Every structure is written in structure tokens, then in C-alpha cells.
Amino acid sequence: MGKPRFAPSDIPVNLDPAISLNRQTIINYAIHPGDFRLFLTFVSMGNPHAVTFIDQPVEEFPLHNIGPLVERHPIFPKRVNFEVVNIRDDGNLDARVWERGSGETMACGTGACAIGVASRLLGHTGDRVAVHLPGGTLTIDWDGTDEVYLEGPAGRGF
Numbered sequence: 001m002g003k004p005r006f007a008p009s010d011i012p013v014n015l016d017p018a019i020s021l022n023r024q025t026i027i028n029y030a031i032h033p034g035d036f037r038l039f040l041t042f043v044s045m046g047n048p049h050a051v052t053f054i055d056q057p058v059e060e061f062p063l064h065n066i067g068p069l070v071e072r073h074p075i076f077p078k079r080v081n082f083e084v085v086n087i088r089d090d091g092n093l094d095a096r097v098w099e100r101g102s103g104e105t106m107a108c109g110t111g112a113c114a115i116g117v118a119s120r121l122l123g124h125t126g127d128r129v130a131v132h133l134p135g136g137t138l139t140i141d142w143d144g145t146d147e148v149y150l151e152g153p154a155g156r157g158f
């Protein structure tokens with residue numbers, strides 16, 4: 001799936017220069033959509049992703065209310081894909097994806113990659129992780145520097 005990129009200009013995300021100057025990776029950046037406080041980690045897989053880790057089951061997260069606010073948050077000049085993740089254990093993540101321009105989808109390849117990359121960056125999981133999405137499970141391999149590999153079934157969802 002290619003190499004992930006992290007620089008704010010690669011996402012792209014417009015941040016206070018005092019925060020982003022010389023920063024190659026932005027992790028746990030706080031935003032306040034609605035009444036929520038979210039901590040976002042930014043990953044480009046060729047398209048923009050913002051990943052947040054939450055303590056509650058992902059099914060309980062109000063994605064249809066918060067997703068549009070994150071997608072169109074003013075820090076993202078090209079809008080963003082938004083991933084909500086709950087850590088099941090050090091090899092398994094539960095996730096939902098709010099896709100830029102589409103809304104919630106059953107699965108998302110680049111989204112799963114961004115989730116695996118963000119999780120490894122934050123030390124939640126290692127090189128290989130299973131990302132469990134409403135439409136099925138995708139396995140992500142990333143060694144921390146090189147290409148991201150995605151494995152999983154493809155199917156017609158409609």
C-alpha cells in the first residue's frame with residue numbers, strides 16, 4: 001500500500017506553526033468537535049487520515065454526529081478520513097471509519113493501514129495487527145519504516 005507519510009504538509013493539516021515546525025509526525029493532536037475532545041494522529045496513505053483511540057466500544061461512538069465535524073474541521077484543507085479505534089489487545093483493534101465524501105463505510109483499505117500505522121506509532125501494537133471493521137477483518141503489517149502491507153478478503157458489500 002506504499003509508505004505512510006506524516007508531515008503536516010503531506011496530510012495535509014494546517015496547524016499552529018509553533019506545534020508543527022520541524023515536526024515529522026503529529027500524534028495525539030487535540031480537537032474539540034461538538035462537545036467531544038478527541039486526540040488525533042495524522043497519517044497519509046496517499047490520502048489523508050486522522051485516527052483516534054477511544055476507551056469505549058466503537059459501536060457506542062456517535063460517528064454519524066462527530067464524523068462530519070472531523071471530516072470538515074478547518075485544520076484539514078482537503079478534508080479528512082476519520083478512524084475511531086478501540087484496542088482489543090496488542091494484536092487486535094476494533095474500528096469504524098468515516099470516509100471523506102462517503103460517510104461511514106463497512107471497511108476501508110487505506111483506513112485500516114492508517115489505523116495499523118498509528119497504533120504502532122503510539123506503541124499500542126507491534127508490526128502486525130488485525131483491524132476488525134464492521135465489514136470484516138484486515139491484517140496490517142508495518143515495520144515502522146517501510147511499506148505497509150494489507151491482507152484480507154475483498155467482497156461486494158451492496
Ligand SMILES: N[C@@H](CCC[C@H](N)C(=O)O)C(=O)O
Pocket residue numbers: 047048081099100101102107108109110111
Ligand atoms: N474516502 C477516501 C478514499 C477511499 C478509500 C478507499 N475506500 C479505501 O478502501 O482505501 C478518500 O477520500 O481519501
